[in-house]
Amino acid sequence: MTTQTRKFWGWGVEEADLDDAQKRELARTMAQRFGLSGIEPVPPPRIEEIALPAPRIRPPDSLAALCSTDPYDRAGHTYGKAFKDVVRAYARDFSVAPDQVAFPRSEADVTALLDWCSSANVAAIPYGGGSSVVAGIEPDVGDAYAGTVSIDMMHLDRVLEVDPISRAAHIEAGIYGPALEEALRPHGLTLRHFPQSFEFSTLGGWIATRSGGHYATLYTHIDDFVQSLRVITPTGAVESFRLPGSGAGPSPDRMFIGSEGALGVITAAWMRLQHRPTFRANASLTFPAFTQAAEAVRAISQAGLYPANVRILDETEALNNGVADGSVAVMVLGFESADHPLDAWIGRALELCRDHGGTVPQGAGGSTDDPSVSRKGQAGAWRDAFIRMPYFRDALVGMGFVSETFETAITWDRFPDFHRQVMAETKRVVEQVCGQGSVSCRFTHAYPDGPAPYYSITAPGRKGSQLEMMAEIKAAASETVVRLGGTITHHHAVGRYHRPWYDKQRPEGFGRALAAAKKALDPAGVLNPGVLIDPVR
Numbered sequence: 001m002t003t004q005t006r007k008f009w010g011w012g013v014e015e016a017d018l019d020d021a022q023k024r025e026l027a028r029t030m031a032q033r034f035g036l037s038g039i040e041p042v043p044p045p046r047i048e049e050i051a052l053p054a055p056r057i058r059p060p061d062s063l064a065a066l067c068s069t070d071p072y073d074r075a076g077h078t079y080g081k082a083f084k085d086v087v088r089a090y091a092r093d094f095s096v097a098p099d100q101v102a103f104p105r106s107e108a109d110v111t112a113l114l115d116w117c118s119s120a121n122v123a124a125i126p127y128g129g130g131s132s133v134v135a136g137i138e139p140d141v142g143d144a145y146a147g148t149v150s151i152d153m154m155h156l157d158r159v160l161e162v163d164p165i166s167r168a169a170h171i172e173a174g175i176y177g178p179a180l181e182e183a184l185r186p187h188g189l190t191l192r193h194f195p196q197s198f199e200f201s202t203l204g205g206w207i208a209t210r211s212g213g214h215y216a217t218l219y220t221h222i223d224d225f226v227q228s229l230r231v232i233t234p235t236g237a238v239e240s241f242r243l244p245g246s247g248a249g250p251s252p253d254r255m256f257i258g259s260e261g262a263l264g265v266i267t268a269a270w271m272r273l274q275h276r277p278t279f280r281a282n283a284s285l286t287f288p289a290f291t292q293a294a295e296a297v298r299a300i301s302q303a304g305l306y307p308a309n310v311r312i313l314d315e316t317e318a319l320n321n322g323v324a325d326g327s328v329a330v331m332v333l334g335f336e337s338a339d340h341p342l343d344a345w346i347g348r349a350l351e352l353c354r355d356h357g358g359t360v361p362q363g364a365g366g367s368t369d370d371p372s373v374s375r376k377g378q379a380g381a382w383r384d385a386f387i388r389m390p391y392f393r394d395a396l397v398g399m400g401f402v403s404e405t406f407e408t409a410i411t412w413d414r415f416p417d418f419h420r421q422v423m424a425e426t427k428r429v430v431e432q433v434c435g436q437g438s439v440s441c442r443f444t445h446a447y448p449d450g451p452a453p454y455y456s457i458t459a460p461g462r463k464g465s466q467l468e469m470m471a472e473i474k475a476a477a478s479e480t481v482v483r484l485g486g487t488i489t490h491h492h493a494v495g496r497y498h499r500p501w502y503d504k505q506r507p508e509g510f511g512r513a514l515a516a517a518k519k520a521l522d523p524a525g526v527l528n529p530g531v532l533i534d535p536v537r
């Protein structure tokens with residue numbers, strides 16, 4: 001077995017990063033696309049080049065064996081994986097590195113770490129896979145704390161029990177996506193939750209951020225799969241009952257799902273599972289315009305068909321992903337079942353697509369038990385580009401580009417005007433700040449009452465000014481999204497980056513209740529200060 005090395009400064013593992021030839025090819029392609037010259041790949045940071053501030057705190061002797069000040073550990077726990085994070089990594093700026101990185105091996109270790117943090121005024125930052133794109137794990141907590149400790153949950157990584165009768169499993173929070181699926185496979189079961197970051201993110205991180213999986217309808221967020229939770233807070237453990245549903249007051253699980261490490265450390269969860277799908281039906285089709293494709297998605301969502309995938313890519317997004325020539329919008333449609341053939345479902349969905357101007361390729365849409373179908377054709381091309389994209393993004397940032405995404409959700413009645421205005425405002429600000437650039441949209445998820453649009457920006461930036469350029473673009477786009485009634489995030493979470501807009505979106509009374517909950521569970525205000533809600537200390 002080959003061992004791979006996690007990049008301390010960006011997405012994924014060093015071994016899978018673009019090689020020099022791929023980077024040069026990318027530079028050439030981007031120079032051609034934007035009519036630029038002098039685009040050169042730059043070397044990524046090396047750990048020996050990073051000057052970290054001296055640790056300000058030391059753990060008590062009883063916890064010393066769990067804690068590390070190794071530069072690789074500290075640098076690797078400084079940033080998530082957003083554009084802004086990678087820009088600062090290329091600038092060799094790791095000035096907000098955690099003072100200590102702790103690797104608890106048990107729930108008792110987590111309790112002891114939180115006791116220490118509460119009594120010593122140390123900010124405690126729960127860490128899953130570090131794939132946050134909203135600065136959820138960045139120890140940038142200001143001067144009010146004696147220091148910071150990143151609590152990496154990687155050793156709490158077991159599937160403790162599988163209940164095949166109720167189709168559920170008791171799973172520790174630090175387990176990564178691939179290991180989790182590997183453990184469930186012999187039981188013929190799957191969590192069937194595949195965020196794009198699946199490979200490098202954890203169950204606890206998904207629950208703490210209300211992550212959205214790859215499947216576009218029905219079970220979209222991790223919320224849908226949580227049966228019960230166990231959370232360690234500075235005032236003790238909180239555990240909910242395992243139930244298929246309950247009307248006993250507000251749900252305790254709902255309080256912790258999406259709590260982003262600000263209320264406690266999720267150590268384990270009972271998760272609802274599904275049988276592994278055996279029947280599949282897929283089709284890729286085109287539409288003359290994105291708006292028509294969107295109307296087809298609405299019709300499918302409201303017909304009760306619940307496709308596993310009903311992703312639409314606008315003309316630019318389809319071009320950028322290499323699945324069309326930029327003149328048409330593309331829909332990738334897919335159904336899955338562990339129980340029945342899907343001809344009737346996909347047949348009806350394709351009928352609805354035709355009604356809305358979709359061009360369906362001859363013979364598309366038959367049900368099959370061949371699992372490789374989703375890896376072929378436009379769907380396969382899109383999937384491959386999707387998986388590799390974060391590596392390309394890291395390289396682009398090094399070349400001085402501005403490259404970021406934002407995502408939201410909005411009801412169908414407001415979607416057309418919302419989308420028009422968000423696109424117009426984002427293009428305007430991108431052109432103002434960068435001179436030119438590409439802004440594109442796809443749907444990640446679709447509900448009977450509205451879609452979740454996902455916008456991507458790629459534009460030439462100026463090295464040394466990329467952070468300011470993106471801050472201006474992000475602010476304009478976020479203001480527009482929230483002003484028009486969209487959510488500041490459908491699944492990327494709030495973290496530190498989305499705070500200004502989340503604070504506007506959050507109802508005032510709910511904000512007070514959340515602050516009171518934080519005070520009750522984390523009286524010293526040490527848990528992940530800066531995300532979601534400010535501690536009252």
Ligand SMILES: Cc1cc2nc3c(=O)[nH]c(=O)nc-3n(C[C@H](O)[C@H](O)[C@H](O)COP(=O)(O)OP(=O)(O)OC[C@H]3O[C@@H](n4cnc5c(N)ncnc54)[C@H](O)[C@@H]3O)c2cc1C
Nearest residue numbers: 128129130131132136195196197202204205211212261266
């Ligand atoms: C390339 C890329 C693709 C992405 N695709 C998706 C996607 O498809 N869908 C999606 O929803 N998101 C996506 N994300 C965002 C990110 O992967 C998710 O937010 C993910 O859920 C974070 O999981 P993690 O284990 O990496 O958590 P981390 O990034 O380590 O932490 C995220 C937040 O959760 C808290 N936290 C982590 N573990 C625990 C715990 N055990 N207890 C309490 N709090 C905890 C942290 O304090 C932090 O606030 C993507 C990110 C990248 C870089």
